Amino acid sequence: GAGVSQSPRYKVAKRGQDVALRCDPISGHVSLFWYQQALGQGPEFLTYFQNEAQLDKSGLPSDRFFAERPEGSVSTLKIQRTQQEDSAVYLCASRGGRPLKHNEQFFGPGTRLTVL
Amino acid sequence: GENVEQHPSTLSVQEGDSAVIKCTYSDSASNYFPWYKQELGKRPQLIIDIRSNVGEKKDQRIAVTLNKTAKHFSLHITETQPEDSAVYFCAASGSYQLTFGKGTKLSVIP
Numbered sequence: 001g002a003g004v005s006q007s008p009r010y011k012v013a014k015r016g017q018d019v020a021l022r023c024d025p026i027s028g029h030v031s032l033f034w035y036q037q038a039l040g041q042g043p044e045f046l047t048y049f050q051n052e053a054q055l056d057k058s059g060l061p062s063d064r065f066f067a068e069r070p071e072g073s074v075s076t077l078k079i080q081r082t083q084q085e086d087s088a089v090y091l092c093a094s095r096g097g098r099p100l101k102h103n104e105q106f107f108g109p110g111t112r113l114t115v116l
Numbered sequence: 117g118e119n120v121e122q123h124p125s126t127l128s129v130q131e132g133d134s135a136v137i138k139c140t141y142s143d144s145a146s147n148y149f150p151w152y153k154q155e156l157g158k159r160p161q162l163i164i165d166i167r168s169n170v171g172e173k174k175d176q177r178i179a180v181t182l183n184k185t186a187k188h189f190s191l192h193i194t195e196t197q198p199e200d201s202a203v204y205f206c207a208a209s210g211s212y213q214l215t216f217g218k219g220t221k222l223s224v225i226p
Contacts, residue, residue, distance in 0.1 A: 004159075031212065042122075042205050042216030043160065056213065091159070104150070105214060107159040 025094030122217025
């Protein structure tokens with residue numbers, strides 16, 4: 001079946017622009033995660049959804065970052081007034097099964113954001 | 117919060133040799149330890165994972181060991197092949213979020 005998909009794959013923004021990154025998780029997956037991966041680093045946790053509820057947003061770097069998953073499926077990560085330090089790959093992951101059971105997180109291909 | 121240290125940052129081995137990557141974690145509440153392989157420009161893919169009630173797990177050429185007392189876990193790849201070349205990430209989790217190490221770039225020289 002289809003895996004996690006993300007769009008766009010690449011995004012170039014001028015500093016100060018707003019961007020929206022989309023994630024389509026695996027159908028039926030309850031849990032959805034966003035991670036930020038800087039060049040040469042491991043992914044860092046941003047936020048976690050269980051269905052439509054955002055249960056943890058402790059990793060969001062600033063109030064310019066906002067994520068939503070209104071119908072418990074597709075999620076959007078929005079970054080307002082982008083800054084150069086926001087340049088990174090943004091990875092989405094989804095997970096099935098019981099919410100707190102350790103099942104594999106399936107990652108999408110990521111969106112590479114470059115802020116000029 | 118959890119902190120995961122990973123070593124080495126780069127590793128070169130001859131084809132057919134073994135490769136070992138080591139990680140330490142800080143939070144004794146962590147109980148799930150996956151390893152991901154990421155090829156250049158691609159998504160991270162799970163290669164093996166271990167839960168804290170198990171000390172070792174093997175899947176063909178790949179094995180992972182866990183020492184809960186020392187808060188260490190390691191990835192072992194035997195009979196390495198050129199297609200094993202990639203960046204490998206360890207991670208630790210206590211409930212849902214994964215905390216990743218900084219990665220190890222493995223190069224297998226034919």
